Structures are given as C-alpha cells and as structure tokens.
Amino acid sequence: MIVQTMAEMMAQGKQPEVLFWVGAAGSYDDRAKKITRAFVKILQHANVDFAVLGTEESSTGDAAKRAGNEFLFQMQAMMNIEVLNGYNIKKIVTCDPHSFNTLKNEYTNLGGNYEVLHHTQFIQNLIAEGRLKIDDKNLQGKRVTFHDPCYLGRANDVYESPRDLIRRLGVNLTEMKRSKQTALCCGAGGAQMFKDAERGDKEINVLRTEDALETKPDIIATGCPYCNTMMTDGIKFKEKEDSVIVKDIAELIAEANNL
Amino acid sequence: MQYLPNIVFALTLLLGIGFFTINIRKISRNINLGKDLNRNDKKSERLKNMIMIALGQSKMIKRPFSGFLHIVVYVGFIIINIEVLEIIIDGLFGTHRIFKDFLGTQIYGFLIGTFEVLAALVFIAVIIFWIRRNLSNIKRFLSSEMKGWPKKDGNLILYFEMVLMSLFLLMNAADASFQQAGIGNPMSQFITPLFDGFSADSLHLIERTAWWIHILGILVFLNYLYYSKHLHILLAFPNTYYANLNPKGQFNNLEAVTNEVKIMMDPSADPYATPESSEEEAIPEKFGASEVTDLNWVQLMNAYTCTECGRCTSACPANLTGKKLSPRKIMMDTRDRLEEVGRNIDANKGVFKDDGKQLLNDYITPEELWACTSCNACVEECPVNIDPLSIILDMRRYLVMEQSAAPQELNAMMSNIENNGAPWQYNQQDRLNWAKEE
Numbered sequence: 001m002i003v004q005t006m007a008e009m010m011a012q013g014k015q016p017e018v019l020f021w022v023g024a025a026g027s028y029d030d031r032a033k034k035i036t037r038a039f040v041k042i043l044q045h046a047n048v049d050f051a052v053l054g055t056e057e058s059s060t061g062d063a064a065k066r067a068g069n070e071f072l073f074q075m076q077a078m079m080n081i082e083v084l085n086g087y088n089i090k091k092i093v094t095c096d097p098h099s100f101n102t103l104k105n106e107y108t109n110l111g112g113n114y115e116v117l118h119h120t121q122f123i124q125n126l127i128a129e130g131r132l133k134i135d136d137k138n139l140q141g142k143r144v145t146f147h148d149p150c151y152l153g154r155a156n157d158v159y160e161s162p163r164d165l166i167r168r169l170g171v172n173l174t175e176m177k178r179s180k181q182t183a184l185c186c187g188a189g190g191a192q193m194f195k196d197a198e199r200g201d202k203e204i205n206v207l208r209t210e211d212a213l214e215t216k217p218d219i220i221a222t223g224c225p226y227c228n229t230m231m232t233d234g235i236k237f238k239e240k241e242d243s244v245i246v247k248d249i250a251e252l253i254a255e256a257n258n259l
Numbered sequence: 260m261q262y263l264p265n266i267v268f269a270l271t272l273l274l275g276i277g278f279f280t281i282n283i284r285k286i287s288r289n290i291n292l293g294k295d296l297n298r299n300d301k302k303s304e305r306l307k308n309m310i311m312i313a314l315g316q317s318k319m320i321k322r323p324f325s326g327f328l329h330i331v332v333y334v335g336f337i338i339i340n341i342e343v344l345e346i347i348i349d350g351l352f353g354t355h356r357i358f359k360d361f362l363g364t365q366i367y368g369f370l371i372g373t374f375e376v377l378a379a380l381v382f383i384a385v386i387i388f389w390i391r392r393n394l395s396n397i398k399r400f401l402s403s404e405m406k407g408w409p410k411k412d413g414n415l416i417l418y419f420e421m422v423l424m425s426l427f428l429l430m431n432a433a434d435a436s437f438q439q440a441g442i443g444n445p446m447s448q449f450i451t452p453l454f455d456g457f458s459a460d461s462l463h464l465i466e467r468t469a470w471w472i473h474i475l476g477i478l479v480f481l482n483y484l485y486y487s488k489h490l491h492i493l494l495a496f497p498n499t500y501y502a503n504l505n506p507k508g509q510f511n512n513l514e515a516v517t518n519e520v521k522i523m524m525d526p527s528a529d530p531y532a533t534p535e536s537s538e539e540e541a542i543p544e545k546f547g548a549s550e551v552t553d554l555n556w557v558q559l560m561n562a563y564t565c566t567e568c569g570r571c572t573s574a575c576p577a578n579l580t581g582k583k584l585s586p587r588k589i590m591m592d593t594r595d596r597l598e599e600v601g602r603n604i605d606a607n608k609g610v611f612k613d614d615g616k617q618l619l620n621d622y623i624t625p626e627e628l629w630a631c632t633s634c635n636a637c638v639e640e641c642p643v644n645i646d647p648l649s650i651i652l653d654m655r656r657y658l659v660m661e662q663s664a665a666p667q668e669l670n671a672m673m674s675n676i677e678n679n680g681a682p683w684q685y686n687q688q689d690r691l692n693w694a695k696e697e
Contacts, residue, residue, distance in 0.1 A: 003694040024681040026693070033693040040694070054691040058680030066633050067669045068547065068655030070513045072676060074520040077512075105509035110517065150634040155508025181639050182321075185576040190633030194672035194682055198630040201581030208576075 001040060005054035006087045016051040018122070019089045021103065023096035024059055025225035031232065032225035038254040039095050039119050045259050046132040050093075056083050060102040067191040074110065077102075081112035091115045093122040095250060097151035097224045098189070104156070118152055120161040120223055120249055127168070136170030138256045144171040145217040146249075147208065147231055148183035149224035162223045165249050169256050174215040184208050186230035193226050209234025213244070220246045268350035268474075275478030282485035286563055289601040293556035298501045308644070309500040318642040322570070325391070328384040332420070335381035336492070339374050339427065346474050356437065368442030375428060375446040382424040389417045399569030402578075404588040409567055412487050419480050426476060430469035433462050491566040495643040498564040501557050502644035507635045510652055515544035547656025549619040551597045554650060561645040562594035571637035571647060577630040584630035586637035586647035592622035593650060619654060628654050629666055 009016055020043065025032040043050050061076030084092075092114050094100050104116035117125070126132040144166055152158045159180045166173050178184045187197070187204030197203060209231060212220045220235070222228040225248070232246045247255075298305075311317045316333060320326035345358045359367040392400050392413055400410075431437055432450035444451075454462055484490050491498075522528050548554050551562075571586035572578050578585050596618045604611050619625075631651045638646050658664045665673070672682045680687045 001694050001697055003691070005691070022690070022693070024683070027690045028681060028683055028685045028693075033696065036693050037697055052691065055688055057690055058687070059676045059682060061676070063682050064673055064676055065510060066652070066655075067665060067673065068652065068657075068659035069665075069673055070516045070546065070656055071520065071660060072673055074512065074516050075524070076676065076680075078520060078524055101506070101508040105506050106512060109512055150632070150636075151508050154635040154639050156506050182574065182636075184574075184579070185632045185634035185636065187576060187632060190631050191669055191672065192632050195629070195666050195668035197580075198577070198582045198584070198626055200577070200630075202579075204576045204580050204632065207580055 001037065001044075003040060003054075004051045005056070006051045006089075007054070007056065009051045010087065015088065017049045018091045018093050019084075019087075020050050020052050021060075021092050021094040021096075021099050022052055022057060023094060023099045023225070025229075026095055027057070029225060029229070031229060035095055035225055035228065035248040035250055038248065038259070039250040041254050041259040042123060042126075042132065042250060042257075045257065046126045048126070048131070053083065053087075058083075060099045062098040062102045063191045063194060065102070065106070066189070073106075077107055077110050077112070081107055081110060084112060084114065089114055091117070093117045093119055095119045095223075095225065095248065097149040097155070098226070101151045101155050118158060118161065118223065120152075120165055121158065123250070123253065124161050124164055134165070134168040134253055135256045135258070136168060138258070139219075139252065140170040142169075142171045142218045143174055143216060144169070144219045144221050144252075145174050145176055145212050145215040146179070146221045146223075147176070147186065147212060147227055148180060149222070149227050150183070150185050150189050152223055153183055154181060162221070162249055165253065166221055169252055171219070174217065176211045176215055178211055184211055186224075186227040186234075188226035188230050193229075203234075203237075205230035205234040206237050209238055213238060213240065217244055219252070220244060221252060222246060222248050224248075262353070265351060265353050271475065271478065272347065272350070275481060279481050279485070282482070285601060285605075286485065286490070288604075289597050290556050290559045290563065292552050292597070292600065293554050293559040294552075296555040296557055298557060301504055304504060305500045305502075308502060308504075309496055312642070312644060313495040313499040316642075318644075321640075321642075328387055331377075331380050331384040332388075335377040335384075335424075338377055339381075341370070342374050342427070343474070343477060346470070350474065356434075364440060364442060368440070371431070371443035372445050375431065375444065378424045378427050379446045382421060385417050385420045385424070389414065392417070399573040399587075402569065402572060402585055402587070404585055404591055405567070405569070409488065409591070412489075413567070415483075416487060416489050419476070419483070423473060423476050423480065426469045426473040430466055430473055433466035433469060435459060435462055435466075488565065488567045491564050491643060494560060494564040498560055499644050501560065503557075503646055503649075507638055510649075513546065513656070515546065545657075546660035547658070548650070548653035549657045549661070550617045551593060551600055553657070554593070554653060558646070558650055558653075559593070559597055561647075561650075562590050562597060564643055565590040565594065565645055566643075567591060568642065570640040570642065571645070574636040574640045576632055576634060576636065582627075582630040583624070584627040586651075589623060589627070589647045589650055590645060593618065596622050619657065623654060625658060625664065628658065631655075 006019065022036055026036040058080055059076050060080065061073035064076065065073035092103055097118060100116055100118045103114060123132065127134065146162055146166055148159065163173065184207065185204060186208050212231065220231050222231060228246055228248055235241050235244050235246055316330055319329050345356065348357050349355060391397055428447050428450060431444060431447035433454060438444055438448065438451050454465065545553060551559060567587055569587050575584060575586055600611060603614055628651055633648060635648060638648050675682055675684050679685060
C-alpha cells in the first residue's frame with residue numbers, strides 16, 4: 001500500500017489534515033501491523049488526507065516513563081516534539097492508547113501541543129461527517145465483547161467511542177462483568193509487556209481472557225495493539241483459538257466494509 | 260461543691276480536645292515533611308469533588324451493599340453529633356436537655372426520635388460490618404497486610420460504635436421524664452421496660468452513668484482516631500479537595516529532568532562549562548523516592564487518609580493474580596514509615612536521626628513495585644481519591660535513575676529505545692516496512 005510520509009508531503013509543499021502516529025507495535029509487531037494496515041485502508045476509503053512520519057517516528061517514551069526512566073522519556077519526548085513541531089503538526093491520530101495518552105497528556109508541558117485522537121474517536125468523527133459508513137451486514141449477529149484498554153478508558157475516560165463503533169457493525173455487544181471503569185488490565189501496561197511477570201499464581205492476561213470467555217463471544221474486540229497481543233495469547237492458552245478471534249475495532253470495520 | 264460535675268466535665272473536655280489537637284498538629288507536621296506541590300488551582304472543581312465524593316459519598320455506592328451500609332453509619336455519625344453538642348452544653352452548664360426548652364417539645368422530640376432511629380440503624384450496620392470482617396470470607400479483609408493490628412484496629416472501631424450507640428439509647432431509656440413525655444423515644448421505649456421496678460434514684464444513676472460514659476467514650480474515640488486507620492472521617496475532605504484533577508493516565512514530568520535534558524540536547528551548550536553556582540544547585544536533586552520525605556505532601560496525606568478498606572487491592576490485576584503488590588499495603592507502609600520518622604523527630608528534639616531504615620526495601624520491596632501495570636484500577640476504586648500509583652511510580656524512578664536497578668529485561672527495552680527508537684531491537688530504517696508488506 002502507498003502511504004505518504006511527512007517528508008514527502010513537505011517536499012510537495014503539502015500539509016495533510018492529520019498525522020497518523022503508528023507507534024512501535026504498529027510498525028514492527030507482525031500482529032499489530034495488520035491493525036495498522038486495516039486502519040490505513042479505512043483512512044484511504046474515507047479519502048482522508050494523512051501522512052506518517054515513517055523512519056522519523058521514534059518511541060514516545062511511554063514504556064520508559066512507566067518503567068521509571070524519566071530521562072529517557074523526556075529525551076524521546078523532546079526529539080519527537082522537535083520533529084512534530086518542525087512539520088507544524090496540529091492533529092494526530094493513533095491506534096495505540098499508550099501513544100495517545102503520552103502525546104495528548106505528557107508532551108504538553110514539554111512544548112508539544114496537539115489535538116490527539118484515538119483511532120476509534122477519529123473513525124467516529126468520519127462517520128459523523130458523512131465520510132464513512134460502516135456496513136452492518138457482514139458481521140451481523142456475531143457476539144462481540146470489548147476489552148477496555150486502561151490507557152484509553154480509566155486513563156482518559158474514553159469508553160463510548162469504541163462501543164459506538166462496535167454497535168454500528170450490527171453485532172451483539174455483550175459486556176464483561178468487569179468493564180469500563182472497572183475493566184481489568186490485560187497485563188501489558190506499565191512496561192510489563194517487556195518483562196516477565198513477578199511470581200504469582202496466574203498470568204493477568206489469562207484472568208482477563210477468562211472474563212471475556214464468560215460472555216461466550218465470537219469476537220473479542222480490542223483497541224490497543226498490546227491488549228490485542230495479550231488477549232490473543234490468553235485465547236491460545238485457553239485453547240480457544242478455533243472458536244474465538246481477537247481483533248482490533250479497525251480490523252473489524254475493514255472486514256465489515258470489505259476493504 | 261455544687262459545681263463539681265461542671266468543673267470535672269469542663270476539664271475532661273479540655274483534656275480530650277487538647278490531646279487531640281496535639282496529635283492533629285503532629286499529623287500536620289508529618290504531612291509537611293513531604294515535598295511541595297501546588298494544588299491551589301481550579302478551586303471550584305476541587306470544591307465540587309469534595310462535596311460529591313467526601314460529603315456525598317458518590318464513590319462509595321459503586322459497591323452498593325457496603326456503600327449503603329457505610330452511608331447509614333456516616334449519616335448517623337454526622338447527625339447524631341448534633342446530640343453531642345447538647346451534651347456538651349448540658350455538661351458545662353449543668354442543664355438537662357437544654358435543646359428541649361430551646362426548640363419546644365415537638366421539634367425536640369422529632370429530632371431525638373430521628374437520632375434514635377439512626378442510632379439503631381448504625382448499630383445494625385456496624386454488626387453487619389463486623390460479620391463481613393470476621394465471619395464472611397471477603398478476600399480483601401483477609402490479605403496478609405490485614406493480619407494483627409490492622410484487623411484488631413478495624414474491630415475496635417466497630418466495638419466503639421456499638422458501645423456508643425447503645426449508651427445513647429440506654430441514656431434515653433433511663434431518663435424517666437423523657438420517657439414520660441413519650442415523644443422522641445421510638446427506640447428507647449423498648450429498653451425502658453428493663454428498668455421496671457427500679458427506684459427513681461437508681462434510674463437516675465443509670466441515666467447519669469450512661470450519659471457520662473457516652474461523652475467520655477466520644478472523647479476517647481476522638482483521640483483513638485490518631486492511633487487508628489480511622490482518620491478518613493476527617494481527612495477524606497482535604498484529601499478529595501487536593502486530589503489530582505488531570506487525566507489519570509497523565510504522569511507528571513519531573514522538572515529537574517527537563518532542565519538536564521534541555522542542556523543535553525542544546526547544540527550550543529558548552530559541555531565543559533562549569534555549572535553556575537547558585538544555592539539551589541548546591542545539592543543535586545534526588546530523582547524519585549526511596550523515603551517518605553521524597554514524596555509530596557499530598558501523597559503523605561493520602562497515606563494518613565487510607566482507611567484500609569482494600570477496594571484498591573481487590574481491583575488490582577497484580578494482586579488478583581497472586582503477586583505481592585497490594586496498593587493498600589503501599590499506603591499503609593507509607594503511613595507507618597511516616598509515623599516512624601515522625602516519632603524519631605520527636606525523640607531527637609526536632610531533628611531526624613538516621614535509623615538505618617527507609618521506605619524502600621524496609622517497607623516496600625522492588626518486587627511489589629515491579630508488579631504494577633499502571634492500570635489505574637486502584638486510583639479509580641478509591642472512595643476518597645487516594646493515588647497509590649503515583650507512589651509506585653516515584654519509587655520506580657528512584658530504582659531506575661538513582662540505582663540503575665531495573666529488571667534486566669527492562670534495561671534491554673530501554674537501551675533499545677535509546678539506540679533504535681523502539682522497545683524492541685528493530686532498525687529504525689524499517690519503520691515503514693509494514694506498508695510494503697501488502
């Protein structure tokens with residue numbers, strides 16, 4: 001697929017309406033790359049004029065900050081802010097709630113002020129503006145449960161955007177016992193993604209997968225590449241990969257619309 | 260001699276309140292051992308939070324059963340305290356039920372009647388609380404940090420409340436003229452028959468005894484607060500007022516780090532320049548927290564406010580999966596260490612003398628800190644807006660930036676970010692490969 005970078009845009013003297021912040025997972029992780037491509041298909045389908053930073057994008061520093069390395073975080077932040085401000089970026093969309101939270105909340109007092117949207121919010125806007133319509137036939141009747149990403153939900157109080165999109169797919173949205181404010185973490189946040197868990201009697205992603213399986217879903221919908229990995233691993237652990245699939249909301253929309 | 264009871268009462272009251280004031284001052288001194296943090300902005304939003312969350316108990320009812328019972332005890336506690344005002348005036352001036360003359364029998368009867376109903380409800384609620392704590396297998400009351408004193412403390416508070424409510428009803432039941440008036444005694448009238456056949460004198464003695472023990476009990480309870488987990492009845496108000504108003508996902512950016520990073524990244528900075536000598540730079544800033552005095556005053560107030568309900572721990576993904584981390588223990592440890600530091604200062608004429616201990620390792624272990632997913636479930640759960648996560652983060656910062664003591668895998672993740680701008684070992688030049696793969 002053809003995706004413009006900011007550098008290319010600038011060379012042509014153009015300024016896109018939005019920058020798509022891909023994030024490390026979305027750029028390198030094989031599973032997350034599918035989410036990235038699904039979202040790009042939606043953007044292209046809706047004729048959104050967007051660009052990415054490509055090789056100029058670097059880690060937001062979220063994981064470093066949560067691991068306690070404020071130095072590394074701020075160095076990453078200032079480098080990214082220099083690039084973003086250099087391109088005069090005003091609006092950013094990302095599929096990663098961690099990047100979303102960091103860019104939106106933690107860059108501001110370091111000199112980075114942007115309107116930052118999670119992809120579910122951005123897609124919601126596209127629908128409201130009449131630029132996108134979600135097909136509610138293809139996935140009709142499927143039982144879907146949504147796992148709230150901590151950094152979208154509790155961290156930033158975004159609970160409705162992902163649910164609104166899921167409902168538009170014509171599916172049967174069933175909530176887990178722990179959802180929205182009381183949702184259980186998938187186990188990846190706070191830099192846990194990059195280390196083994198401390199000694200305990202269970203893995204967090206297995207506990208969360210059990211929450212999801214209680215709703216007898218056909219699909220577990222996610223809104224975060226890290227949650228997606230954790231839930232996918234949980235489903236494998238529970239040996240349910242034949243009956244339950246884990247997909248990002250962007251992938252579900254791309255699938256519903258045959259993109 | 261006629262005024263002896265009044266004098267004894269006044270002295271007791273003075274002693275009770277005086278001792279309480281001394282302890283409150285200690286708490287305030289200890290909280291101020293924390294670092295400065297300006298939380299004087301957005302006053303109306305803060306006030307609204309305090310009214311909704313502390314006064315209005317809006318977060319308590321998220322768990323409807325215990326939330327409802329708590330509201331019964333809370334409302335009962337506040338309203339019945341109007342009666343304490345009457346007791347104090349009566350005690351000081353030797354009057355008897357002064358509000359009756361003041362308000363008239365009807366209104367007074369209605370008021371005391373309401374108190375009696377509330378007292379009975381509080382009594383029942385407290386019994387249910389006791390059963391929940393001691394007989395039901397509610398996991399959050401059985402955690403390891405609740406063994407010993409915390410369990411005893413919780414029960415003692417419940418016994419206090421049971422005794423105080425009983426004495427209030429007993430005092431009314433043994434008040435012959437109050438019972439004869441027959442108004443305002445919806446509960447105590449059922450206790451009165453126990454005293455059938457008692458002489459007027461012995462009835463009066465029972466009434467006086469109950470009256471005295473009741474007010475003494477209240478003064479003792481007031482002073483017990485400082486030694487217990489129960490300070491939330493006072494601190495819930497400032498704690499919700501000064502709570503964080505930013506999005507929960509937003510962690511503070513350390514200013515000291517910002518300054519250093521700016522110098523590092525400034526191409527025009529002279530690497531060999533000697534730092535400008537100013538007093539502020541005399542002591543290099545310590546990054547993160549290894550001791551209670553490295554935390555800010557709001558975090559320390561949080562520690563005193565915690566009433567050990569354990570809602571945080573019961574929602575913590577790490578704790579639910581058997582890890583050592585318990586957000587409640589983080590708060591209890593912070594408070595216990597702060598108390599220890601405070602006692603040390605008192606014992607050493609106002610100066611802290613090194614006791615070879617600190618919050619990190621001696622109270623909170625790295626194993627607990629590294630188990631946190633920063634999911635904010637504990638922060639969301641707390642009925643009085645305590646933020647255990649901010650303490651966990653500040654302690655991680657110390658481990659990483661002062662001691663380079665992160666788990667190996669995290670060190671690898673961080674050096675990847677440093678070298679190639681991603682937490683994994685991929686080449687930055689491959690960042691756009693995803694687009695070429697389809």
